[in-house]
Amino acid sequence: MSVQEKKIKYKEDFRSKILAAAKKLFVEEGIEATSIRKIAKVIDISPTTIYLYYKDKRDIVYALHLEGCSLLRTRMEVLMHVDHAFERLKAIGKAYLSFAVTEPGYYELLFMMKEPMQFLDDHRGEDYWEEGDRVFEMLIETIKDCQQEGFFKGMDTQTLSLQAWSTVHGMASLFLSGHLKQLNNLLFSEALEAEFLERTFQLYVSMLERIK
Amino acid sequence: MSVQEKKIKYKEDFRSKILAAAKKLFVEEGIEATSIRKIAKVIDISPTTIYLYYKDKRDIVYALHLEGCSLLRTRMEVLMHVDHAFERLKAIGKAYLSFAVTEPGYYELLFMMKEPMQFLDDHRGEDYWEEGDRVFEMLIETIKDCQQEGFFKGMDTQTLSLQAWSTVHGMASLFLSGHLKQLNNLLFSEALEAEFLERTFQLYVSMLERIK
DNA sequence: AAATATACTTAACACTGTTAATAATTTTAA
């Protein structure tokens, strides 16, 4: 390994070190509480050093966004082996909601925050939402397969994909933002939020089944 | 009017003055760019004076949240006079999405931000999400009426209401967060975001019609 | 060994929300 290669590798190490520290902080203390200065303190460097490896804070946030994306994609990819398309669709929906519940920080980073999308807007052309698109493509493919199995006849595949995503995202985001909790006063109070998620998802599945 | 009454009125005036300034700022420059100091500058007072009328920033944010709530409620209430229940349901959905598009700042304040819900959490007991519940109740009532017209047989009213809300909220929030925009690369690029909203909504309506 | 480039740090700027201390004003009581 040449000296130059070593330098590049070291630089990459530093980048991932910063990213790891940022991830640790935002998972443990939330995304709001994660500051450049705190990240620097974790790995014991000066706050300004971070700017040698990341352009600005949004750059770090976007890097974490990508990490979360590939984590979700990994979870989704294993489900693509489910033979029966409609079963696969259900599994994808469940996994998506499960991701939101078990990885709330990542979910916010992926689908609720504006910053990562704005970052992409600013870097339009050179970069696009590849990771996100890949996940969405799996949904499109699955719904296409469902249609070949006889489901959703005469419906536009992409529009239905968007509709399905909207539904589960709506559930997940209302849950994470705390709005579902506040509705507990209105709805019968015995049920927990997680049950609401489950019930609403099941109802949606039964709706999809009916329009076979 | 007694002296004391005058004082109370003056105090209320001041509160609404601060609120108006906050609203003006967050509508024009976005919610992120609205700081206590900027609000103070608009009405030409010291930043600390604001703390004499509002406990903290979240208090102001919550006050704006309530304003937005009642604005949405007003828009919804006029639709309650639509006779045919399913037509009313469609009208509510359209109005909801239209609210998100025409009042993005308010929509974020109402359904995307955590702060107002956290504020309610902290003031649990004394206060609850009355304004929000009222809007949701209209949806529940409408779906109940739909069921009496023969729609959605055998489905739980509240769960279906939550499902419907999730769907339109999912669409609205993905639109406002900029995620829909990024998908344009994947989906055919001619269509605009607003068209996607419209198409997805129409598809959802047709789904609901099918499960009559 | 001197010049140059790299890596990192300190100091500083312009912000943020918020509190304590202080000054000005108005209201109440003697």
Add this chain to the structure above:
DNA sequence: TTAAAATTATTAACAGTGTTAAGTATATTT
């Protein structure tokens, strides 16, 4: 009417934020 008390608003300050410019070591190249 005047002195005391309460109200109202202000300035100064604290602790934090993202970020940039200037300075300082260290390492590399000439």
